[in-house]
Amino acid sequence: MNNEKMIRQIRMFLGNFNLVPIYLAFLLLLALTTPEFFNTFNLRSTVTFSSILGFLVLGETIVIITKGIDLSVGSIASLSTVITAALMKFYGKELNNVLIFALCFAISILAGLGIGTINGFFVSYCKVPPFISTLAGLLIGSGFAFFILRGVPTPLAISSFRTIARGNFLIFPIPIPFFSLLIFGITFWYLLSRTSWGKYLYAVGGNEYASFLSGIDTKRIMLSAYQVSGVLAAIGGVMLAALSNAGFPRAAEGYEFRAITAAVIGGVSLSGGEGNLFSALLGIFILTTLGKSIIFWQISPFMEGIFIGSVLLGAMYISVKGKKKR
Amino acid sequence: MPLLEMKKIQKTFLGVVALNGVDFDLEKGEVHCLVGENGAGKSTLVKILSGAYTDYHGEIFLDSQPVRIDNPRKSRHLGIAAIQQHRDLVPTLNAVENMFLGQEMKRGKTILFQKEYARAKEMIAIFGRTIDLEIPVSSLSVSDQEIVAICKALLSNCKILILDETAAPLDRQERVILFQKIRELAEKGLGIIYISHDLEEIFEVGDRVTVLKDGRKVGTREVTKTDLEEIVKMMIGTEQKKPTTNKDIQKSIQPILRVRNLTVEKRLKNISFDLFGGEILGIYGLAGSGIEYIGYALFGVVPKSKNSEIYLHENRVRLGNPKESLRMGIALIPDDRRIKGLVSTRSVGQNIVLPLINKTKQRLIPSQFVYTISREYIEKLHIKTPSYLQLVEYLSGGNQQKVLVAKMLVTNCNVLILIEPTEGIDVGTRYELYQLFRNLSEDTHKGLILISTDLDQILALSDRILILCRDGNLREGFPQEWNKQEIFEMALGANSVKYNSNTKGCEK
DSSP states (O other), X not given: OHHHHHHHHHHHHHOSTTHHHHHHHHHHHHHHHOGGGGSHHHHHHHXXXXXHHHHHHHXXXXXXXTTOOOSOHHHHHHHHHHHHHHHHHHHTTTSOHHHHHHHHHHHHHHHXXXXXXXXXXXXXXXXXXXXXXXXXXXXXXXXXXXXXXTTOOEEOSOGGGGHHHHSBSTTSSOBHHHHHHHHHHHHHHHHHHXXXXXXXXXXXXXXXXXXXXXXXXXXXXXXXXXXXXXHHHHHHHHHHHHHHTEEOTTTTTTHXXXXXXXXXXXXXXXXXXXXXHHHHHHHHHHHHHHHHHHHHTTOOGXXXXXXXXXXXXXXXXXXXXXXXXX | OOSEEEEEEEEEETTXXXXXXXXXXXXXXXXXXXXXXXXXXXXXXXXXXXXXXXOOEEEEEETTXXXXXXXXXXXXXXXXXXXXXXXXXXXXXXXHHHHTTTSOOEETTEEOHHHHHHHHHHHHHHTTOOOOSSSBGGGSOHHHHHHHHHHHHHTTOOSEEXXXXXXXXXXXXXXXXXXXXXXXXXXXXXXXXXXXXXXXXXXXXXSEEEEEETTEEEEEEEGGGOXXXXXXXXXXXXXXXXXXXXXXXXXXXXXXXXEEEEXXXXXXXXXXXXXXXXXXXXXXXXXXXXXXXHHXXXXXXXXXXXXXXXXXXXXXXXXXXXXXXXXXXXXXXXXXXXXXXXXXXXXXXXXXXXXXXXXXXXXXXXXXXXXXXXXXXXXXXXXXXXXXXXXXXXXXXXXXXXXXXXXXXXXXXXXEEEESTTTTOOHHHHHHHHXXXXXXXXXXXXXXXXXXXXXXXXXXHOSEEEXXXXXXXXXXXXXXXXXXXXXXXXXXXXXXXXXXXXXXXXEO
């Protein structure tokens, strides 16, 4: 009985159970074919990059759970890299570093919140389909990103900012982005599975009208999902700037599709109401690992899309088939 | 002093009056039934109370205090809980999450799942049930879902409980428990509004009954001082009609459809029967017995096992998908017309000609074509619609069903399968539909298969009856042979019942 309970809790935590063994099997395959993959540098860069994308995946998953989709996360992240670079360029000499760092995060988060609010407002209060609303969000975000630095890739003026992406957490050899993702992941896991806000997200995604009749302010819940997604994408964007040491309006172009792909591979249902944060995050780690391993297998990196596309189709097929059996 | 008073309630939808100055009141501790034909305004009245419709005119008093119900939250806050006609559950959440949705047990911000589970188990145990609380409710049976919905409403500590067609998906035994529960709640001082199409339920559970017709109140009666006949008269204005039957039915000599060993995995096993042209064959079974799968399988919607044999005019056919079935002349009118039968956002005309589009082999559908055909059927079936361009979603349930019948008639089918054809349709329209089905089988010599869990309907319409027994066997007979009680017990599978010697016994 107790055992059963524990298994249930583990399953609730990990969601799509079978992703863990699949990922482990994949790593084993990598270890056997290209042991070079497991050098410290490569592992660090894989983990760091996955973790940064993980912020976009977190937000995207929350939106998809409400039966929506957020196409703007990539452009919000790009905008954040531009805001970061611009702030350092224009105020880097006048203000001290810590203040600048704080400002970079604060203003990027505000921008992400703004675009997320626009997205969510039109989706929930004006009944604009999420695809269209967030497509507009994508265009607006990227418009600002191009406008601020006139489309010029700009290196960060303060080089110590790189520590945010490349440094370790305290003395442990854990990259800061991974550690922060862990914190955010656990926080949002808790919010989604243990609080009424999280439950309402699932409820709205599963049946909006029933949730409305249950006395839930469905519009506000939906709005909040897009706002959270915007904020998380902005945080990811600032870290991306730190990683690439530059701000560029195309820095995270197309990353929204990576986020969506990761969520879907992680078993988040596009028809809403179902999905687990951790398997979605595992999804992005799988995607990034796959992308990196292609290079080690001496396959042209330009073929990455072919692999990821096939994996996506396979994952969808398995999940649809599994559902039918249930 | 009444618990609830509604005065001169008015509600219009796009200029169509749904409620026209309706007064309604509810006392503490009473079960007040609300009846009326489809489109009479029962659900509209209830939806105003539950906060789903907010743009109403009129006054509502709760405990003599005037209130305005702006949204569902307000309604809940005022102590009104409703179990709506179309199950108000979130399919992806499990039973416990659904029951406590919007009323979670919390400490601070954290939901106390353990406590919720324990409470949910207690609630469900009242109905003598064990429901899997871990799986999404979409995987539960319809009656289990209904139990969850009922528990959800009971949990809300409400003063007013509204049950809209709540008993419909439940079987006899569960209904008895539900009615018992309703009476208990009324005794505790709750006011209960009970809506049902099954008029007999009023006399089992109600104290007073209010009849609505065409958005107006016809009257309110004490249940003990009225009878079914009066209620029906109030509802439809005229007396209940039975479909007129041509006594010497012109049945075809050879069966047009022969089904042998029809097996659908987990649902049906070795079902065999014949269908003759010009007859209505009623197939009866309890809710959950899987009778609807006979229809689905014949229409090619669910896969059949390999040993299933189906012969149409002596030719063996496969019927692997709806397209093939339609080409062979088998048409299906499914239950749940909104989801499975009609494209509700398209017009009446477009819905009717939909099955023809394939056959015309034309890339463009001339509007003249849609007009001629749909006009013909709108007249023939008396579909009440302003025009053939009207969107189907704005029609009443009965008229939607007629559109669905028209849609299947244009296919020129020989075999028409009807699954629960009058679900959610009022008594008046119901008899109109009965007459329509009767005429169809007699005039056009089609074979009709009526699959229904409504025994009265089966008895009123069928020339021949098949009963799906509990053990999965079919029993065949004529409606004159048995009385209601016997058929019901056969379906229930009570072994102690002695059957008449002239019954044909369970076919293998």
